[in-house]
Amino acid sequence: SWAHVEMGPPDAILGITEAFKRDADPRKMNLGAGAYRTDAGKPYVLSAVRRAEAALLAQGLDKEYQAITGVGAFTRAAAELAYAGAAGDLGRVAVTQTISGTGALRVGGEFLRRFHGGGERTVYVPAPTWGNHAAVFRDCGLKVGQYRYFDAQTNGLALGAMLEDLRALPRGSIVLLHACAHNPTGVDPTAAQWAEIQQAVEAGEHVAFFDMAYQGFASGDADRDAGALRAFVAAGRAPVVLAQSFAKNMGLYGERVGTFSVVGADAQERARIESQLKIIVRPMYSNPPVHGARLAAEVLTNPELRAEWLGEVKGMADRIIAMRAALRARLEDAGSARPWQHITDQIGMFCYTGLTPEQVDRLARDFHVYLTRDGRVSIAGITSGNVQYLAESIHSVTKA
Numbered sequence: 001s002w003a004h005v006e007m008g009p010p011d012a013i014l015g016i017t018e019a020f021k022r023d024a025d026p027r028k029m030n031l032g033a034g035a036y037r038t039d040a041g042k043p044y045v046l047s048a049v050r051r052a053e054a055a056l057l058a059q060g061l062d063k064e065y066q067a068i069t070g071v072g073a074f075t076r077a078a079a080e081l082a083y084a085g086a087a088g089d090l091g092r093v094a095v096t097q098t099i100s101g102t103g104a105l106r107v108g109g110e111f112l113r114r115f116h117g118g119g120e121r122t123v124y125v126p127a128p129t130w131g132n133h134a135a136v137f138r139d140c141g142l143k144v145g146q147y148r149y150f151d152a153q154t155n156g157l158a159l160g161a162m163l164e165d166l167r168a169l170p171r172g173s174i175v176l177l178h179a180c181a182h183n184p185t186g187v188d189p190t191a192a193q194w195a196e197i198q199q200a201v202e203a204g205e206h207v208a209f210f211d212m213a214y215q216g217f218a219s220g221d222a223d224r225d226a227g228a229l230r231a232f233v234a235a236g237r238a239p240v241v242l243a244q245s246f247a248k249n250m251g252l253y254g255e256r257v258g259t260f261s262v263v264g265a266d267a268q269e270r271a272r273i274e275s276q277l278k279i280i281v282r283p284m285y286s287n288p289p290v291h292g293a294r295l296a297a298e299v300l301t302n303p304e305l306r307a308e309w310l311g312e313v314k315g316m317a318d319r320i321i322a323m324r325a326a327l328r329a330r331l332e333d334a335g336s337a338r339p340w341q342h343i344t345d346q347i348g349m350f351c352y353t354g355l356t357p358e359q360v361d362r363l364a365r366d367f368h369v370y371l372t373r374d375g376r377v378s379i380a381g382i383t384s385g386n387v388q389y390l391a392e393s394i395h396s397v398t399k400a
């Protein structure tokens with residue numbers, strides 16, 4: 001019997017969505033979910049993706065299995081988007097298609113558990129980090145540690161503490177780095193700060209495990225958002241592996257499109273690594289789904305669609321940036337005496353507001369505004385129609 005199977009706790013974000021759905025007030029806002037919404041509050045399928053889908057349909061492709069590493073046109077174009085010229089012609093980069101970013105982290109964790117040599121088998125993640133990181137890596141049989149990242153006093157980067165922690169890690173540790181648009185804080189290092197972080201990672205002979213779930217979405221410029229990743233690769237001093245997701249920047253959430261890649265020393269090393277990635281993937285899910293990867297490949301390799309896509313990514317990033325500015329301005333106009341500059345300093349889909357769990361509870365109870373109890377707001381849920389109401393609500397729960 002299965003009588004010994006206990007009820008597990010519900011997922012924090014899904015719990016918020018449930019509470020939001022039950023709320024009948026017309027002013028209600030869901031600021032929990034990490035998916036882009038238009039200024040009308042609607043899910044957004046990118047025009048470049050719609051057009052790619054029409055083009056694929058017209059080709060009448062079959063549904064045969066692809067290679068274990070997925071759709072070749074996709075993995076090539078995805079690696080090109082991530083690394084550009086930083087790894088040379090990509091002949092030394094081993095890439096496999098994955099079940100979006102989460103699957104990439106899982107395949108990557110498996111790879112590191114099996115092949116990360118003499119060093120410490122602990123992945124160090126920032127405090128705080130995306131809620132799923134620890135669970136994914138533990139399920140790979142890795143240990144999970146933390147380094148300090150966020151400064152609650154300034155709502156910004158705790159650079160000194162972060163460097164101190166990175167320098168104190170056992171030699172050859174694995175360091176997980178959010179490539180851009182850090183989730184949940186929205187706090188990214190500047191280029192100068194990245195250079196110091198890079199130096200600390202290299203000095204410890206650590207593996208840099210980049211998680212890039214928002215390329216293009218942070219600044220609106222896909223090259224700029226990959227800047228830290230490319231700087232590590234170009235320097236060539238730290239081993240670099242990458243989990244890449246197209247959920248956010250192409251709006252392909254449920255299509256589950258991503259890659260895991262390892263920068264090797266040369267083409268021979270790449271071939272050996274790729275053979276092992278296949279051995280990891282084969283018993284896990286045999287080979288990945290094709291439709292989303294074909295869509296992404298079409299968008300990335302058709303020059304017209306690529307240009308349209310980059311414009312749409314910039315449009316999404318700009319709307320987020322505009323909503324940050326509007327929220328801050330409305331809070332200040334409402335007479336809030338608290339500093340809100342961090343709202344506009346932070347970047348990407350999420351804002352770590354500094355609201356306490358009690359204030360978050362009051363927002364839900366009294367104002368029908370739902371977010372996670374760590375005070376994280378998904379800016380994508382804000383529109384020009386509800387930003388004023390949100391500012392008034394936040395002001396109400398934060399004034400002394």
Ligand code: PMP
Pocket residue numbers: 034099100101102103130178183211213245246247253258
């Ligand atoms: N890493 C980070 C930091 C994320 O924010 C996300 C998406 N919330 C992911 C990975 C993976 O998402 P997905 O599996 O949908 O690509």
